[in-house]
Amino acid sequence: MDRIGEIAAKHQLWVIEDAAEAHFARYKGRLTGTLADATVFSFFGNKIITCGEGGAITTEDPELDRRIRLLRNQGMDPARRYFFPVVGYNYRLTNVACALLCAQLEKRERLIRRRREIYRRYRERLEGIAGLGLQPVAPWAEVTPWLFCATIDPERFGRSRDEVMDVLQASQIETRPFFIPIHELPPYVDDRRTLCLPETTRLAATGLNLPTFSGMSDGQIDRVCAALAAARR
Numbered sequence: 001m002d003r004i005g006e007i008a009a010k011h012q013l014w015v016i017e018d019a020a021e022a023h024f025a026r027y028k029g030r031l032t033g034t035l036a037d038a039t040v041f042s043f044f045g046n047k048i049i050t051c052g053e054g055g056a057i058t059t060e061d062p063e064l065d066r067r068i069r070l071l072r073n074q075g076m077d078p079a080r081r082y083f084f085p086v087v088g089y090n091y092r093l094t095n096v097a098c099a100l101l102c103a104q105l106e107k108r109e110r111l112i113r114r115r116r117e118i119y120r121r122y123r124e125r126l127e128g129i130a131g132l133g134l135q136p137v138a139p140w141a142e143v144t145p146w147l148f149c150a151t152i153d154p155e156r157f158g159r160s161r162d163e164v165m166d167v168l169q170a171s172q173i174e175t176r177p178f179f180i181p182i183h184e185l186p187p188y189v190d191d192r193r194t195l196c197l198p199e200t201t202r203l204a205a206t207g208l209n210l211p212t213f214s215g216m217s218d219g220q221i222d223r224v225c226a227a228l229a230a231a232r233r
């Protein structure tokens with residue numbers, strides 16, 4: 001983030017941080033939500049802290065804060081009811097969702113602690129399996145682990161990522177592939193230039209997310225790890 005901040009300052013750019021699933025993670029001791037001009041968080045149902053759907057934006061810029069509040073409330077002038085100086089959106093969270101979220105936030109330490117335990121257990125059991133790559137963690141990062149991610153090197157593991165997913169599915173273990181990179185999605189493909197991002201493409205082709213949820217038991221983690229280790233040829 002320091003480097004991104006330097007580039008943004010040099011070229012007078014805004015930095016918008018996508019911390020969708022990184023609630024309460026830290027970069028060099030600083031919390032997500034304080035590292036950019038604006039940070040977006042997700043509270044979708046599969047996130048660590050959730051109210052089913054929706055999200056939040058944090059910013060310390062009063063002008064941006066005013067603008068965001070205006071746009072999310074259909075563009076209605078806060079000083080004049082039912083007067084709309086701009087075209088806005090209905091991006092409000094309902095009170096019911098907020099009540100759920102308040103309860104989730106009260107439990108945040110327990111929820112995050114369990115995610116960290118799940119992450120550690122997965123790591124301990126999967127480290128050292130040839131052909132299985134685990135996510136590196138930078139020394140400055142204090143992660144709030146969301147899904148447990150691994151990569152499959154087909155040569156060394158003896159199966160492709162998709163084959164491993166099929167093998168696990170046969171044992172009723174659902175996994176997900178890594179996201180398709182943005183620059184390969186139709187709305188963002190730019191015919192005027194070809195982006196070559198080999199590392200991104202490699203990760204997208206070889207990465208899978210293992211089952212991860214706060215209520216997951218140690219036994220369930222061990223079952224996933226045993227099935228994954230047995231899938232190697």
Ligand SMILES: Cc1ncc(COP(=O)(O)O)c(C=O)c1O
Pocket residue numbers: 018020021041042043044054055
């Ligand atoms: C990095 C990242 N950004 C954005 C999103 C989308 O969040 P939402 O479903 O709240 O729109 C996700 C969802 O998983 C995500 O992982």
